[in-house]
Amino acid sequence: MTRLFIVRHGETEWNKLDLLQGSTDIPLSDAGREQARIMAAVLSQLVSPDAVLVSSPLSRAHDTGLALGAVLGVPVALDDRLRERAYGVWEGITPEARLAGWPAEVEEWHAHGNPGIEGFEVHELVAERVAASIEEWAGRATSDLVVFSHGSSARIGMMGLLGLSLNHRTLGNLGNTCWSRLRHRPDGRWQLERHNVWADVVYVGGVA
Template identity: 40%
Template sequence: MRQHLLLWRHARTAYNALARLQGQIDIPLDEVGHWQARVSAARLAARHRPVRIVASDLSRAVDTAGYLARAVGVPVELDPRLRERAFGEWEGMTGHDIEARWPQEFREWRAGGDPVGVGAETRAEVAARIGEAVRDQVARTTEGGTLVVVSHGSALGSVVADLLGQDPAWRGIVGMHNAHWAELLAAGSADADPAWRLLGYNVGPTDASSDWNAGPDPEPAQEAADDATRDPD
């Protein structure tokens, strides 16, 4: 049987909600993030039966992975190589903050280039680091078994491009939503190019609420209570 790979992005954090660049700062899941991870893990467990779960060692990835681990009875293994892309001096900042201090570098970054002079990893460096980790973990996984890798948005975008034989700077796919995943299947031939086939991308329980990024919809009773106490126009 061919190798099956799921690349799962961690759930929401306060920095995600505020559009701050996290990089390798260790930010925990927020309340909505725990809900996203729980709901997403349940959907994953209903569709797949992973034999291994390997996560970045940053707590937002570890805690996301933990929901799936408890659902399927498979322990979480940690691999620091799966950390998010390092953004150096930009970590913790919003796009507005960065643009104000580094206008030229910000424009180049938004156009697909790499920020220079701020201590950030390049896309090629991230793809090499994450790609090495994913291929190594695949090689350690039972042939035909499903491996779940829990990592981060920018890191996963780079490794999906790498596994599909694209340049690390390729921008042919949108960023992955929190607690969503990409599904790939090994091509099945040692000389296949690329070695992986993309079965699904940005897969997740988007029907869980009217706005996934905002969390669960209010209960009808709570909505009615809110309406009753709302000031009239």
């Protein structure tokens, strides 16, 4: 059974400012690069040495994946389907500006997740592309599969893989460089075994 690790990228300056990044290519901050280094040191002890690594092409995810790839000595493939959800006109503006310009849409976003603003990629489209990517890579992998993605696309993609409701936050977001572990069962279904695991947690008795 394939083990799947889904990892969120390290911290960026926009994360610290609570700005939606979406399709905007924002690099890792110095703190994010240090998070990626710690994640790689820990996760390299948990995954198979010949694990398949695949990443969103956005640099914050790709550079996070490269940190693990450097430790394992394996390449990191790119798949555009793993990119972050597009937030349209909300990308790069403050929460206060969102609320001032789109109060009804912000309320809908918090309540149900799909605000209906220009350029916003709805849950169903995100779930479809992320799940399709993961299923395809899992079908090729003969060992562990490690996917590097983003807060929203990772969460929605997992909900799609698990057959959960896409209505809203059935699963919470991953923290920066946190991961979830899923297993592909013989019947073809995915099972969530761990969610939002922090790399700096002390692992005892194989808990991770």
